[in-house]
Amino acid sequence: MSRWRSQLYKSEGLKKGIDPSILDNAIVTAEITLGSNPNLPPILTLRHLAHLTGIDYGFLRHVISRANENPYRVFRIGKRPAYNGELRFRTIAIPDPRLMVVQRWINRQILQQLTVHDASVAYSSGDRLVDAAKIHCGCNWLIKLDVRNFFESINEIAVYNVFLQAGYQPLISFELTRLCTRLGGVSPLRSTKRWTRNLDAPAIITSYINGRMGHLPQGAPTSPMLANLAVKKFDRVVTAIAKRIGVTYTRYADDLTFSTKDRAFTGTQSRKLIGEVYAALGAFGLSPNITKAQVSPPGGRKVVLGLIVSGDTPKLKRDFKSNMRRHLHYLSDPLYGPASHAREREFTSIVGMRNHIQGLITFANQIEPDYGAACQLAFDKVIWPF
Template sequence: MKFEQYKQEFEIKASQSGYSAENIVLCLNYAKPLLDKGFPVIYNTSHLSVLVGYRKDYIKRAVVYTPYFYRDFEIKKKNGKMRKISEPLPSLKEIQDWILVNILEVEKVSPFAKAYRKKVGLIENVKFHKNQPKVLTLDLKDFFPSIKRENIESIFRSFGYSALISNLLSKLCTRDGCLPQGAPTSPYLSNIFFKGADDIIIKHCLANDIRYTRYADDLSFSGNFDEKTLIELVEDTVRQLGLTLHPDKIKLMKPNERQTVTGIVVNEKPQVVFHKRNKLRQEMHYIIKFGLQDHMQRKNIKYRNYIEHLLGKINFILHLNPKDIEFKKYKEHLIGLKK
């Protein structure tokens, strides 16, 4: 809504509600910067409750007794270790979805951030680094847990929200004082939080003809560069945000080596790394030879949506290489099993 339209409507309703002329001016002075940036105006907790469709006392309970509004479980990471996921319960998730769509996604993030953005993803991240002399990949250690509630509150303050509303929104988007892995707001908030660092890094990269992208906590660089200087720059930049690089995940790949970015080979035609393709190929071999149910029993597979799980992996491979005849046949076989 344009400010002038908002102003006319607000002045009428506020006068009818008995607001003083001074209060009306204060409210409009607060509202104008928010509306000019495209953000919704939120005056207080009662106002937020109307906007999100949940009672004021529910919102207060959600920010005071936060752990009770999440479901915790673990998933296995690539290295075999477990990652804790904190998934908000449906009602809190609806509030977070509202914050994501109406507030967070209004704010633009770095074009070099390829994760958690509509119509941008892993493929764009990978293709940017195809056929380069050197590829360097870095990993931010404990990315989401390192982004604190105070950082999130500062983000909402920078949008123009009051201290009260910024504090409230930050508590609705965090758990145990940091970004929870599993909340719909966490990914986009991480992109906003890292935007300044992205800008510093890309300024150096553009000046030195280096290609740079970031996919969540994975930073990828390619070109012909001095890796020591680049790593030192990134370390200094992320340290200012309270972040550190994972020392065991600094990987430099030269032309005579297999170069991978976020698990995708980029030396020539982008494709999924061999061991992942081979594992999927083996699974399909057993399904075709013994049948789906027998294979699942033999391997103690208990996925309810196992076919969809496999189709997702195959579709990703075909997205990279649409003419891959072998995996096109696997896809046809799985679709046939669903009928």
């Protein structure tokens, strides 16, 4: 996208016969955004956003108004059963293709230009899982906590504040918020009105009024970065707690990780840390998933984001390598081969299986390059039936 230039904007507007005072007001609005962050694109109105994204204005207005038609395809996928055997599910909401275009534009042009807290190690440009795990390598104590329903816990108002603090005007911040959130199931919490209306405002867009509170949808390209930005203050608070107690803190989405190499650290300190972090979660409207809390003392297994961090560098887990060994063995076996292996492992297609295994090898190459190269060599020798 080309850089905003107020002179060019005004000259083009005058050519089209637009009132100079309207153009001057628009330039003032744009410069407020640019003054906050010169890398952000000024967005003057919803119609301007429609022009920037190439998506129909009427569709955007329809989404923002929370009309009856749901612009998301919603489905559930199974999660690991609870400790009591209860089945659990994760709700995924995939946006309409037109909304997906807008959200990708917002993520690329706006959200990726904003700065998250240093403790946040996922979803910003350049973030790598291996680097996030490396921070905790060689630790003696490892404490892992989890946030329950992370994306769904970030409501419209938190998202609105992200756009407002980025330098956008209140109305366009509200409209961007509605384009990045969805209405979940009806609940007392979500049905409580928390937007306040300024009765002195010159005009109210009545179609924008809705009694229910939206939240970030898991499945939208904007949700990861918006969640990171919305909990920036929470990250500051938890970083201060961690520093005071003497541990290192990182957050990978809903996974909170704390570690220390201090051999004098104690179980009492770990319990104090957990209590204070849980209190901070509650203060920010978040809740812990206490069943997923893990404390690994000296001598215990140290795993961060699926990688072993007991040594100086992250390593792949044993079960990852065992799984890879089975894949390569059966793919290369002339009596078995790709077709039989795909059926046995219940892949929907041989191509899908091949892409999946190639992805595993690419991941392995990032963590243990020599091992990854050996796997790639064996994989390249597989005879595929196409």
